[in-house]
Ligand SMILES: Nc1ncnc2c1ncn2[C@@H]1O[C@H](COP(=O)(O)OP(=O)(O)OP(=O)(O)O)[C@@H](O)[C@H]1O
């Protein structure tokens with residue numbers, strides 16, 4: 001039997017893990033140390049050496065993409081198909097079990113899966129039935145409550161009757177929601193896991209069947225399992241099925257979704273006959289990159305502690321680019337990607353990673369302009385996002401009341417008591433009369449064709465749109481968008497949502513206002529709004545690269561887990577953006593942000609760029625954030641600052657602003673041309689130029705050692721030298 005193919009490409013610690021005879025295995029190791037590789041080789045070992053049938057193996061990964069890759073790598077190693085083996089995510093496996101055993105799980109054969117939006121709609125219906133006021137208890141709060149209970153394995157009936165109004169209301173909603181799901185044969189994501197767990201609890205024979213079938217269960221990214229997932233695993237393993245868990249406490253980034261990094265600690269306690277293997281050699285990244293990652297994560301207090309080293313050469317320095325603003329940043333990134341491909345590399349070897357989805361818009365625009373194909377992984381393109389489409393629909397109605405698609409989209413978003421029945425009635429009326437929905441709605445109101453309450457609600461909507469238009473006719477585009485987004489209630493609607501999701505939708509809406517501010521109409525004589533809407537529609541079209549085409553990968557840091565790329569660009573390395581402004585105050589969340597930074601840096605193999613913008617349109621206004629603390633944590637010797645400023649053409653947004661020259665005196669800055677100054681980071685230099693005024697005033701200084709830089713005066717803290 002030839003096992004060389006399985007063991008040869010491994011170091012000795014990895015081989016120990018792959019060929020271990022211990023009953024249970026825990027591989028606890030840092031990023032890029034080969035955890036996933038060990039898991040894959042262990043499976044090949046079990047099949048080839050231990051003669052275990054693929055049918056008796058269950059492997060759990062974090063994403064479907066990872067599951068597909070894992071299967072392909074195993075098949076490569078074995079040289080034949082691993083058919084019969086179960087490889088998937090917790091959700092995927094739970095779904096498969098419930099499909100096979102729907103009767104025992106108490107489900108109809110064709111039960112329906114609710115995604116997060118479907119779930120929210122169902123929650124709304126429950127509110128209506130119970131007569132609960134969503135201005136007091138936002139829908140998203142209830143949705144978050146339900147999901148959090150399910151992640152903990154709790155049904156409504158398990159909850160202690162509560163006195164306080166919040167708990168009482170949430171429990172009441174949860175109970176009614178469960179009944180509605182039961183009646184409709186509907187299963188949300190959390191329910192998949194919960195029911196799969198109950199399947200084990202309630203059907204001991206079935207559990208026994210699977211315990212006999214699965215001779216080994218292996219789990220990747222174990223640090224991000226939640227309570228119900230771990231409980232499910234433990235039930236399945238009982239005291240007979242060997243488990244292998246691989247993970248890295250430093251990469252636990254889903255705490256906000258109920259993941260429990262303690263599961264790693266609990267594992268060795270729950271399974272005393274566990275062999276723990278630590279892997280310390282990193283094979284992914286150059287030494288510079290790894291040193292940077294180690295420096296960043298070492299500032300966390302709450303760690304199990306690991307040593308990670310590499311044999312690789314230092315490699316290229318980490319490049320840091322301080323951009324004027326986010327457009328300059330995006331253009332810089334597009335240029336670097338051009339360089340990358342012109343050196344004969346593939347686009348798909350390059351990834352741009354960012355903290356918040358809203359950041360992708362400016363990056364997408366720069367890539368489109370530069371003609372660089374890109375793909376957004378695990379997310380939607382900016383103009384396709386639901387909240388953006390809603391806001392655009394309001395704007396479209398201002399331009400054209402007869403836009404039926406826009407009408408349908410927002411007539412009841414945010415909810416204003418216009419139910420499906422009313423909308424259906426309007427549709428029929430519009431069809432019969434051959435008119436638009438808007439006109440049909442007017443007619444229905446004028447001629448009292450609707451029941452009183454519905455009629456009032458529809459009249460309210462019509463009045464809102466008219467009023468919006470009156471309020472904005474003369475305003476610049478960005479103010480129109482700002483006004484419409486605020487007055488339509490969309491911001492409040494999303495702000496009331498619980499958790500990161502609502503926050504991210506609000507950020508996206510504010511980003512839309514920013515987009516309007518930077519929009520340059522082609523035809524200045526015409527109104528900007530319709531031109532902007534056309535542009536947005538085009539951007540939302542299929543300009544994203546075809547599947548399979550060579551394209552740069554864009555994704556959030558969260559979606560980048562487990563992946564690796566020769567070139568990584570971490571964009572938006574600024575305080576308040578990353579770490580996210582919501583997390584700076586709380587030590588626990590800050591540690592999670594730092595782990596996310598560690599995940600980001602360790603995705604890079606050869607070259608890492610860090611970019612930040614000295615000024616950025618953020619949350620609807622211009623902000624000046626300091627460079628991220630995570631950049632400052634990296635030893636200066638590993639970083640090389642990229643200096644392009646003097647060669648770079650000034651960003652158009654600046655070029656087109658009237659420049660107020662203060663060059664005679666530096667006005668009230670206390671500085672003058674040719675004056676020597678000192679800066680706490682860049683040292684001494686000479687003032688070359690001034691630009692702008694007030695909060696936007698900037699100064700160009702030619703530093704003796706650092707070359708020429710533009711700095712924002714109010715932040716630069718320059719001290720004049722005689
Ligand atoms: N012994 C080895 N020899 C050569 N290359 C290796 C070895 N072990 C792992 N690698 C390579 O190192 C890279 C990182 O491995 P892998 O993705 O398995 O790490 P990981 O620990 O799972 O990382 P992460 O924590 O990011 O999920 C991969 O390209 C892998 O093929």
Ligand SMILES: [Mg+2]
Nearest residue numbers: 035036037562
């Ligand atoms: Mg991995």
